[in-house]
Amino acid sequence: MLDPIxxxxxxxxxxxDASTLPRGQTHEFDVVIVGTGAGGGVTAxxxxxxxxxxxxxxxxxxxxSTDFKMREADAxxxxxxxxxxxxxxxxxxxxxxxxxxxxxxxxxWTSSFRTPPEVFDFWQRQFGLRQLSxxxxxxxxxxxxxxxxxxxxxxxxxxxxxxxxxxxEKLAIPVGVIKRxxxxxxxxxxxxxxxxxxxxxxxxxxxxxxxxxxxxxxxTRLRAERLRFNGSRVSALDCxxxxxxxxxxxxxxxQLRARHFVIAGGAIGSPALLLRSGVPDPFxxxxxxxxxxxxxxxxxxxxxxxxxxAGAPQSIYSDHFLHQAPIDGPLGFKIETPPLHPVLFSxxxxxxxxxxxxxxxxxxxxxxxxxxxxxxxxxxxxxxxVRLGSDGLPVLDYPxxxxxxxxxxxxxxxxxEIQFAAGARxxxxxxxxxxxxxxxxxxxxxxxxxxxxxxVCRVVSAHVMGGCGMADGPQRGVVDHRGRHFWLANLSIxxxxxxPTSLGVNxxxxxxxxxxxxxxLLAAELSGRPSPLIP
Amino acid sequence: xxxxxxxxxxTGIAGSLLLSFCGWxxxxxxxxxxxxxxxxxxxxxxxxxxxxxxxxHEQRRQQVALTVDGIAVEVAGLPLAAQKEIGELFGLLVxxxxxxxxxxxxxxxxxxxxxxxxxxxQSWRASRLNLLQTAYGALHDLTFGAWYARPETWDAIGYPxxxxxxx
Numbered sequence: 001m002l003d004p005i006x007x008x009x010x011x012x013x014x015x016x017d018a019s020t021l022p023r024g025q026t027h028e029f030d031v032v033i034v035g036t037g038a039g040g041g042v043t044a045x046x047x048x049x050x051x052x053x054x055x056x057x058x059x060x061x062x063x064x065s066t067d068f069k070m071r072e073a074d075a076x077x078x079x080x081x082x083x084x085x086x087x088x089x090x091x092x093x094x095x096x097x098x099x100x101x102x103x104x105x106x107x108x109w110t111s112s113f114r115t116p117p118e119v120f121d122f123w124q125r126q127f128g129l130r131q132l133s134x135x136x137x138x139x140x141x142x143x144x145x146x147x148x149x150x151x152x153x154x155x156x157x158x159x160x161x162x163x164x165x166x167x168x169e170k171l172a173i174p175v176g177v178i179k180r181x182x183x184x185x186x187x188x189x190x191x192x193x194x195x196x197x198x199x200x201x202x203x204x205x206x207x208x209x210x211x212x213x214x215x216x217x218x219x220t221r222l223r224a225e226r227l228r229f230n231g232s233r234v235s236a237l238d239c240x241x242x243x244x245x246x247x248x249x250x251x252x253x254x255q256l257r258a259r260h261f262v263i264a265g266g267a268i269g270s271p272a273l274l275l276r277s278g279v280p281d282p283f284x285x286x287x288x289x290x291x292x293x294x295x296x297x298x299x300x301x302x303x304x305x306x307x308x309x310a311g312a313p314q315s316i317y318s319d320h321f322l323h324q325a326p327i328d329g330p331l332g333f334k335i336e337t338p339p340l341h342p343v344l345f346s347x348x349x350x351x352x353x354x355x356x357x358x359x360x361x362x363x364x365x366x367x368x369x370x371x372x373x374x375x376x377x378x379x380x381x382x383x384x385x386v387r388l389g390s391d392g393l394p395v396l397d398y399p400x401x402x403x404x405x406x407x408x409x410x411x412x413x414x415x416x417e418i419q420f421a422a423g424a425r426x427x428x429x430x431x432x433x434x435x436x437x438x439x440x441x442x443x444x445x446x447x448x449x450x451x452x453x454x455x456v457c458r459v460v461s462a463h464v465m466g467g468c469g470m471a472d473g474p475q476r477g478v479v480d481h482r483g484r485h486f487w488l489a490n491l492s493i494x495x496x497x498x499x500p501t502s503l504g505v506n507x508x509x510x511x512x513x514x515x516x517x518x519x520x521l522l523a524a525e526l527s528g529r530p531s532p533l534i535p
Numbered sequence: 536x537x538x539x540x541x542x543x544x545x546t547g548i549a550g551s552l553l554l555s556f557c558g559w560x561x562x563x564x565x566x567x568x569x570x571x572x573x574x575x576x577x578x579x580x581x582x583x584x585x586x587x588x589x590x591x592h593e594q595r596r597q598q599v600a601l602t603v604d605g606i607a608v609e610v611a612g613l614p615l616a617a618q619k620e621i622g623e624l625f626g627l628l629v630x631x632x633x634x635x636x637x638x639x640x641x642x643x644x645x646x647x648x649x650x651x652x653x654x655x656x657q658s659w660r661a662s663r664l665n666l667l668q669t670a671y672g673a674l675h676d677l678t679f680g681a682w683y684a685r686p687e688t689w690d691a692i693g694y695p696x697x698x699x700x701x702x
Binding site: 069070071072073076077082083085090091188190245247248309341342343345346347349352353354355356357358360361363364389390391393432433454455 | 683697
């Protein structure tokens with residue numbers, strides 16, 4: 001298997017592993033980009049294509065197909081934030097987020113959805129974002145879908161996803177086929193540990209190599225510490241090199257100066273960098289309205305083998321329960337499936353001792369469904385808040401309130417009904433006191449009586465959004481529709497922290513499209529060329 | 536047994552005091568597991584992994600030791616703030632008064648039975664104190680994470696491991 005990253009490095013790409021720096025350094029570029037995920041990758045590609053000298057700053061390591069061994073023990077500590085065990089401050093929600101070159105796009109499950117039209121409508125009404133609509137954004141989504149090979153997955157779904165097809169059919173719940181950003185996918189099922197066959201068209205394999213081929217500089221193991229600004233302009237970014245373990249600072253510092261600064265460190269990292277820097281925030285909006293698509297899970301034992309570790313992890317979805325009420329009514333939810341690997345499943349499965357071991361022995365017959373709750377639209381769903389811990393690193397508070405638990409109960413019921421309709425012999429929510437149920441009637445009664453509260457009911461998240469929300473003015477947003485900061489003229493935000501609500505869909509394509517637009521506008525401005533004709 | 540509200544408050548205060556004491560003990564940051572921590576974690580693994588561990592005494596002892604090694608590796612991969620919290624938890628559990636008062640385990644860890652440790656785990660899992668619930672959650676995730684990360688454990692659950700060949 002050819003490793004295009006190793007080939008690129010051999011051809012002379014400018015990659016600096018900051019953990020190896022013998023001393024601190026200062027450099028100047030046209031644009032500094034913090035983060036190499038969906039936002040940073042697209043930005044680096046478009047700005048370098050306009051002839052601008054860009055530098056990318058990544059806290060994680062550079063890893064590629066040669067390193068991707070499809071083993072959880074290696075992948076989680078190497079490729080994820082906090083070894084895949086990042087949590088909210090109260091530890092009630094476990095958050096999966098990438099931390100490596102390519103960010104979460106290196107480890108996501110490839111699900112690709114455009115931002116739904118009703119979400120743009122809500123943003124127009126509530127945040128005055130009249131420039132953004134499904135129509136005005138359609139060309140940008142089309143560009144990125146073309147570039148990243150986003151298309152419907154026409155291989156039959158694996159048995160884990162097939163449960164959603166069969167159960168949905170029995171109950172007249174419509175399901176759809178998920179579009180995936182893959183080229184020549186081998187259908188292995190290990191997307192979450194880094195694609196070993198270079199099929200996933202992540203930032204690691206597309207936009208970042210394109211930028212590096214044009215002479216861009218990539219720093220890894222370098223933590224963006226603080227923006228320096230004078231008046232209304234950012235002058236420099238101070239960074240701290242990490243040791244090879246990615247945890248301890250090495251003591252070496254790097255200062256990067258530039259004309260413009262793009263922050264794309266994800267919706268926990270970006271607000272935290274701005275908070276550490278003390279950027280103007282007179283309306284106290286920074287880090288607020290952070291959304292997670294809180295996810296609740298239902299496991300089932302099926303009569304046949306499911307082998308939920310094998311095959312494209314997410315290929316079928318249902319939006320049926322997003323459309324039962326107005327968007328700002330009781331929280332809707334999207335149903336999808338997670339892949340199951342031994343560590344991910346055993347740590348999510350409740351209980352211990354013989355009860356846990358008994359379920360694990362049936363691992364190959366387990367199906368799991370997940371419901372991601374669309375937070376941020378209901379007036380009482382205001383999300384969480386990123387703040388700084390005593391070590392200056394981000395902490396996320398996300399209170400799980402009544403509107404979340406009300407939706408959780410509906411979601412657990414809906415998933416159990418689908419699983420029994422598909423032939424499940426046993427179903428249990430991921431919940432500490434759920435005994436598991438042998439029939440839909442039993443499950444309906446049991447789930448209706450379950451206590452729903454933090455720690456008792458498992459809640460996880462793989463989609464962090466908001467915290468630097470867009471709006472038409474500084475009273476209700478941190479940046480404008482182009483991602484430009486309201487107070488610092490040469491500062492842009494280009495990642496999921498832009499979204500003023502959650503999305504109700506897996507976020508990668510929403511980030512790609514919006515950032516393609518905003519990076520193109522920025523490239524025109526910085527290079528003195530006309531703006532792109534697409535609005 | 537449902538402990539009284541008064542008991543909860545007493546336990547909570549004792550727990551906070553002990554935690555702050557251990558926070559001071561562990562202020563130096565991450566370090567290797569001590570022998571007493573290994574004994575404590577071994578006892579937890581024996582209960583947490585009952586049903587997955589082999590019955591043979593010697594094999595079981597070896598598997599538990601490997602799992603404790605795995606826990607140490609996992610902890611070293613966490614951010615420093617989380618390492619400190621875990622260090623405080625471990626430091627607390629090896630103190631006899633805390634083991635007795637918070638975990639309800641009267642004997643030293645190496646003498647405690649699977650059933651006794653299981654009762655302790657269940658009491659924290661079902662506790663009304665968030666501190667103890669989250670501590671249970673951390674012990675649960677660390678133990679199962681360390682156990683099922685090892686390919687030797689996959690046969691028992693029918694997982695064939697990642698596909699091989701053609702790479």
